[in-house]
Amino acid sequence: MVVAWVREETTPYGGSLVDQDGLWKKVIGELFEDFLLFFVPELHAQIDFGKSPDFLDKELFQEIADKKKGRRFADRLAKVRLKNGKEQWILIHIEVQSKKETNFPERMFQYFYRIYDRHQEKIVAIAVHTSPSKNAIPDRFTYDYLGTQLHYMYRNYQTEAYSDEELEQSDNIFSKIVLAAKALYQTKDEEHQRYLFKRKLMRELIRNQNYTRTAVQAVFHFIDYLLQLPDAYTKQLSEEIRSMIRKETELMELYNKENASPTIKNVFDLELEKGIEQGIEQGVKKVVLEMLRKGTSTDFIAEVTHLEKDEIEKLREMLQ
Known part of the structure; x- marks a missing residue:
């Protein structure tokens, strides 16, 4: 069993709220293999992705509950097949941390022992923090009282630790998700910079022939809702993306309007x-x-x- 925690809070923009935890839950489900390859490549190498993972989120939500009033989080629970033929659970608790919490290591341990006690499975715990802060975040929980000691460590990642250049050069499409997560803070008060970022990233995704259209649409959906723009910029972006897609041979036919992100839906509407x-x-x-x-x-x-x-x-x- 693998447990990945990612913590996130809603962020206001232009009078609306961004459901970040919902976006992370959705994109991890759609780009599950890429998510693991990006953060835990050694685990990714053990999984047989020829068999689709079964997501059992309802069971996870029932078993692991944070009693703190008002806390919001999303969950992913996947059952996968390893290359050795064994069945393995991968439990992802999406709790993207946007601010420092002194009790975070303790909560990481609490989730660990609850899962271990219930299922008696080996657990790899992963914490992913999207805070723009470069300050080190604790990667362990320790307990020492009258001779009773506990030392618990987990995998700890910060999106801020990845440079923009590193993410731009990466072939893993999930690197673009991390890049967008960083851009949320980098362009917080810069509408034009956010527009330029989205335009550049969308252009690169469209032109990259190594990515499936399904994967591209998943990233488009994530960045479109995460990095919201004023109406004028949204319209301008759709016009530019429309012009680009129409130049590419039959690209319009490769996009599913029903599952398209707002920008791509606007492109279809503009075409009509x-x-x-x-x-x-x-x-x-x-x-x-x-x-x-x-x-x-x-x-x-x-x-x-x-x-x-x-x-x-x-x-x-x-x-x-």
Whole structure:
């Protein structure tokens, strides 16, 4: 059994709340293999990913409960098959830490012994912190009282420990999730910088032929909701992404509109809108040409169609 804890809090932006724990839960489920490969490659090497993991989140939620009032967290419980044929549980408690808590190591131990006591499984515990702070976060819990001692350590990772350059150069698509998590704080008060970051990352994901469209859509969904933008920037981003996707051969057909992120949904809507506009434009041109053939005056056509007179004259020249 593997336990990965990631702690997260909702973050306000533009008057709305970002459900970060929900986003992490979703993206870890969709990019489960990439998540493990990024943080725990030695564990990843033991798993047979030819067999899809079974997620049993309801069972996890019932068994592990934080009694502290108001605490929000997401959970992932997966049952996988190892390459040696054995069945193994991977338990992920998503609790992305955004601020320092003195009792965090103790809580890590409490989750450990609850799981161990219930299932008697070997457990690898992982803590992932998304705080922008570079201060070291404790990776152990110790207890020493009248000769009774306890020393518990767990895997500890901080997104801030990964440089932007390292994440940009990584081939693992989950590195882009970590990069976006860092950008949440880096662009907190810089709307234009956030827009530039999203545009750059989306362009790179679209152009990278090594990533499946399903994986790309999972990352798009994460960064679109995590890194929210004002409406004007959102519209501009959709226009630019639309222009790029249309240049790539048949890329539009590779995106599933039903599961698309807001930006990609806007791209589909823009395509529909432009298609309707083009259809109307072609229909108007046909009507104008027919009116010109019948000798209708330019002034009358302009009054009826609301076209500029120079446009009508260009159509007249086409007939001649």
